[in-house]
Amino acid sequence: MRHEDLALADLSEIAEAIAARRVTSVAATEACLARIETWQPRTNAFLRLDTDKALAQAKAMDAELAAGIRRGPLHGVPMAHKDMYYRKGELSTGGSAIRRDWRAPVTATVLQKLDAAGVVELGFLNMAEFAAGPTGHNVHHGHCRNPWDDKRVTGGSSSGSGASVAARMVYGALGSDTGGSIRLPASACGVVGMKATYGRVSRAGALARSWSLDHVGPLTRTVRDNARLLSVIAGHDPQDSTTSEKPVPDYETLLDGGASGLRIGLALPADGTASLDAQVGAAVQAAADALGRLGARITLVTLPDFTALYRAAEVIVKCEAASMHRPWLEKTPDAYANQVRTRMEAGFFIPATQYIDALRLRGHFVKEFLATAMDGVDAVVLPAIPFPIPTIEETDVEAKGGPATLSMVGRFTGLTRPFNTLGVPALSVPCGFDSNGAPIGLQLVGRPFDEALLYRIGHAYQGVTEFHRRVPV
Amino acid sequence: MDEKTRTAAGIATGLQGLRYDDKRLGELAAEVAALNDAVRQAAAEWLTFDDDPFTFPSLLEREARK
Numbered sequence: 001m002r003h004e005d006l007a008l009a010d011l012s013e014i015a016e017a018i019a020a021r022r023v024t025s026v027a028a029t030e031a032c033l034a035r036i037e038t039w040q041p042r043t044n045a046f047l048r049l050d051t052d053k054a055l056a057q058a059k060a061m062d063a064e065l066a067a068g069i070r071r072g073p074l075h076g077v078p079m080a081h082k083d084m085y086y087r088k089g090e091l092s093t094g095g096s097a098i099r100r101d102w103r104a105p106v107t108a109t110v111l112q113k114l115d116a117a118g119v120v121e122l123g124f125l126n127m128a129e130f131a132a133g134p135t136g137h138n139v140h141h142g143h144c145r146n147p148w149d150d151k152r153v154t155g156g157s158s159s160g161s162g163a164s165v166a167a168r169m170v171y172g173a174l175g176s177d178t179g180g181s182i183r184l185p186a187s188a189c190g191v192v193g194m195k196a197t198y199g200r201v202s203r204a205g206a207l208a209r210s211w212s213l214d215h216v217g218p219l220t221r222t223v224r225d226n227a228r229l230l231s232v233i234a235g236h237d238p239q240d241s242t243t244s245e246k247p248v249p250d251y252e253t254l255l256d257g258g259a260s261g262l263r264i265g266l267a268l269p270a271d272g273t274a275s276l277d278a279q280v281g282a283a284v285q286a287a288a289d290a291l292g293r294l295g296a297r298i299t300l301v302t303l304p305d306f307t308a309l310y311r312a313a314e315v316i317v318k319c320e321a322a323s324m325h326r327p328w329l330e331k332t333p334d335a336y337a338n339q340v341r342t343r344m345e346a347g348f349f350i351p352a353t354q355y356i357d358a359l360r361l362r363g364h365f366v367k368e369f370l371a372t373a374m375d376g377v378d379a380v381v382l383p384a385i386p387f388p389i390p391t392i393e394e395t396d397v398e399a400k401g402g403p404a405t406l407s408m409v410g411r412f413t414g415l416t417r418p419f420n421t422l423g424v425p426a427l428s429v430p431c432g433f434d435s436n437g438a439p440i441g442l443q444l445v446g447r448p449f450d451e452a453l454l455y456r457i458g459h460a461y462q463g464v465t466e467f468h469r470r471v472p473v
Numbered sequence: 474m475d476e477k478t479r480t481a482a483g484i485a486t487g488l489q490g491l492r493y494d495d496k497r498l499g500e501l502a503a504e505v506a507a508l509n510d511a512v513r514q515a516a517a518e519w520l521t522f523d524d525d526p527f528t529f530p531s532l533l534e535r536e537a538r539k
Contacts, residue, residue, distance in 0.1 A: 199530050242530060246537070311511035318508075330491070345497075348489050349481055349505045357516040359526035364519040366529075370536055423533050448533040 006031035008471060011077055011171035011225035012252075018076040021065060025058035025076030028171075029120055032078045035169045036122070042150050044142045045163040047083045047093060049123040054078060057120045064118075073228055073252075075118030081174040082158050083124035084131060084207035085111050094207045095127040095157070097140040098328050098335045108205025109240065110174060110216055110233045117232045122170060125160025129340045131176055131209040132321070133157050134184050134412035135395045139337045143392050146189060147472035148438050152389045155188030155412070157181040157209075161219045162189035166439075167472055172220040172229050178209040178317065180384070180416025182217045183428040187384035187441025190430045190467065192226045192458065193219045197449045198423030199244040201230070202237035208324060210317040211242075212359060213420045222468055223429060223458040227251035230451060246449060254452040259460040260295025262453075264288065265377035267303050269386070269415065277387040283432030283440040284383050287461065291381070294460050301373045301380060306418045309365045312358035313421040319355040322347025339397045366422050366448075374447060379457055384441035386415055388434035419445055427454040430467035439467070477502040 006014065006028055017023040033051060040046055061076035084094050086104030093099050107115075114121075126144040128136065136144040136159030144159035146152040147167040154163045158175025162185025165173050175182040177195040186193025194217045201216040208214055218229035234248040266288045268281050292298045321344040322329070333341055373380050387408075393400070395409050419426040424445060431442035442461075444454045462468050474482070474495060481502040485491045493501065 197533060199533065244530065244534060246534065308511050308515035311508050312515065315508050315512055345493075346501055346504045346508065348491060349484050349501055350508060354509050354512045356526060357520060358512050359529070360520055360524040361512070361515055362526070362529050363524065363532045366532060366536065423529065447536060447538050449537040453538075 007035045007168045010222050011220055012222070012228055014171055015074055015077050015228070018065070019070055025061040025120060026055060028076065029054050029058040029078045029122070032122060032170055035167065039147065039167040039169050043145045043147055043163040043167055045126055045144055045160040045167065045169060046080065047124050047126050047141055047160065048091065050121070054120050054122045061118055061120060071116060071118035072232065073117060074114065074232060076120060077118070077171050078120040078122050079114065079172050080122040080125050080164055080170045081111070082127045082161050082176060084127060084176060085174060086205040086207070087111055092124070092207070093141070094131070095129045095138055095141060098332065100140070104205070106205050109202040109237045110206070113233050125164055125173060127159055128157035129337055130325070131157040131178060131181060131207065132340045132343060134180060135409060136185065137392065137396060137398065139398055145392070146389065146438065148190065149436065151391045151393070152436070152438055153188060153392050153395055155184035155186070155385070155389070158185045158219065162186055162191060162193070165189070165191045165219050165221060172218055172225055174233075175217060175219050176206060176209070177215045177217055177420065178213045179313065179413040179420055182215070182219060183384045183416050183426060183441065183443060184412060186219050186428040187443075188389045188439060190439030190470065191219050191221055192223055192430070192468065193217065193428045194226050194230055194451065195419065195426045196230060196234065196451050197244070197425045199242050200234050200425070200449065200451065202235070202240040202243050204237055204239035210320040212316050212320060213313065215420065223455050223462050224252060224255060227255055227455045244449070249452050251452050251455050255455055255459040257456045258294060259291050259457055262296045262379070262457065263377045264291055264296045264298050264457070265301030265373060265380040266298055267301050267373060267380050267382040269303055269382065275386065276383065279388065279434050280383050280386055280440055284381065284442055287431040287442045288381055290464055291457065291461060294464065296457070299377065301377060303373050303382070304368050308361070309418055309421050312361050312365070313417050315350055315354055315358040318344060318347035319350050320347070337398055362421055362423070366424070369422055369424070370447065378446070378453060379450070380445045382443050382445070383415055384428040384443040385412060387411065388436055389438035415443065424448055425451045425454055427458055429458045429461060431465070432467060474499070477506055481505065
C-alpha cells in the first residue's frame with residue numbers, strides 16, 4: 001500500500017495489518033506524518049508533534065513483533081491525544097498559556113494503558129483552554145479549524161482530536177467530555193466519539209475541568225475502532241476512586257448483534273435548551289429510519305425538561321473550576337481568555353449548599369430520565385449538535401462577543417451536557433452533511449454501562465451508511 | 474447598586490478576598506441568582522433528608538441493564 005492509502009485505513013485495519021506483518025508500524029507512522037504535513041497547516045490540530053520519538057517507538061514496536069511479541073490490540077498504531085493527558089516529565093499545556101511550559105509529574109492512567117497496548121504516540125493535540133469551550137477557539141495556541149471547511153469550527157473542547165481523526169492524521173485520539181467535549185467535535189468533524197458511563201474510564205492524570213462531570217473517551221473513524229480503544233482504556237483504577245469495578249467487556253466482540261428487535265426512542269427536541277434546525281432534524285430522522293429498516297422498533301420519545309439539570313451542571317462546573325483555578329485567577333487573571341475566566345467566576349459566589357444540592361439532584365435526574373425517555377426503550381437517539389456547524393468568526397466570543405454570539409455558543413451543549421450530569425453513556429456517529437458540507441452527528445444514549453449496546457447500534461448503522469467513509473479533501 | 478449586587482460585593486471583598494468592579498459584580502449577582510434559584514427550586518421539589526451525593530456511582534451501577 002502507498003503511504004496515502006495506509007493513512008486512510010481504519011485503526012482496526014491498520015492494527016491487524018501490522019499484527020500480520022503486512023505493514024510495519026514505521027510505514028503507518030510515516031503515512032500519518034505525511035498526512036500531518038499536509039493537514040496541520042490547514043487545521044492547527046497539533047500543538048506538539050514529536051516525529052523522532054514516534055518513529056523510534058514505531059521501530060521498537062516492529063522489532064517486538066519480529067521477536068514474536070504483540071503487546072495488545074493497538075500494537076504499533078499511531079495516535080495522538082488532547083493536550084491534557086499527563087506524561088511524566090513532558091509538557092502538558094491544557095491548551096492554556098498558564099501551563100505553556102509546565103511539565104507533568106505523573107503519567108495518566110489511560111496513557112499507561114495505551115503504552116501497554118503498544119500505541120505509538122505522535123504528539124499532543126489542540127484543545128480549548130483548560131477544556132473550557134464548545135467550539136474549538138483558542139486564543140493562546142490558535143484556533144483549531146474544521147478539516148471539512150477551515151472557516152468553520154471543529155467543536156470543542158477536544159478540537160484537535162476531532163480534526164486530526166477526521167483528516168486522517170491519526171487513527172484515533174483521546175478526548176475528554178465535561179459538557180459534550182468529545183461528542184461535539186466528533187459530530188462537527190464527522191467522526192465517532194464515545195462518552196462512556198461516569199466511572200468507566202479513569203480520569204487519573206488527566207487535567208480536570210470538573211471532577212464530577214469529566215469523562216475520558218476515544219474519538220475514531222469507525223464504531224469498531226472506538227470499541228477497540230474503549231476496551232483498552234476502560235476499567236477500575238486505584239488512582240481514581242470514582243472508577244467502577246464492573247468488568248470491562250471486549251466491546252469489539254459484541255458489535256455484531258445488529259439492530260433487529262431493539263427498541264429505540266427518537267427524541268427530536270422542539271424547544272427548551274436546544275431548538276432543532278430542520279436539516280439536522282431530517283438527518284437524524286433518516287438515521288432512525290435506517291435503524292428501523294434494520295429491524296429496530298422506533299418510537300418517538302420526549303426528553304424530560306432539562307432546564308434544572310442544566311443549571312445544576314453549571315453550578316457544579318463553576319464551583320469546581322473556581323476552586324481549582326483560584327490561585328491563577330487571583331495572581332494572573334489576564335493569562336486566561338476572557339470568556340474562560342468569566343465563566344468560572346460565579347463559582348466564588350455560589351453557596352456551598354447550592355453546590356451540594358446540585359450534586360444530590362443528580363440521582364433524581366437519572367431516575368427521571370430512565371423512567372421517562374428511556375422507559376420501554378433500549379436506547380435513545382437524538383442530534384449531538386442541533387444546528388449546522390457555524391463559522392469560527394460567527395462564534396468568536398473573544399473577538400466578537402455580544403448576546404447573539406453568546407447564545408449560539410451556549411446552544412452547542414444543549415443536547416450533550418445533560419448526559420454528563422446523568423453520567424449515562426452517549427455516542428456520536430456521523431449521520432449526514434449539512435448544506436454547507438459540514439458533518440451532522442447522531443447521538444445515541446443508553447442506560448448506565450450500556451456502551452456495548454450503543455456500539456452495536458452504531459456499528460449496525462455504519463454497516464448500511466457511508467458517512468463515516470467520506471474523507472475531507 | 475441593588476441588594477444582590479451589594480451581597481456579591483460583600484462576598485467578594487469580605488469573604489473571598491476578590492475585587493471586581495460594580496458592573497461585573499452586577500453581572501455575577503444576576504448569574505448566581507439565576508443558578509441558585511433553579512437549583513433551590515429543584516431541590517425543594519426533589520430532595521429529601523436522606524439524599525446522599527456520594528451514592529451517585531452506586532446508583533449508576535444499580536440502574537445498569539441486568
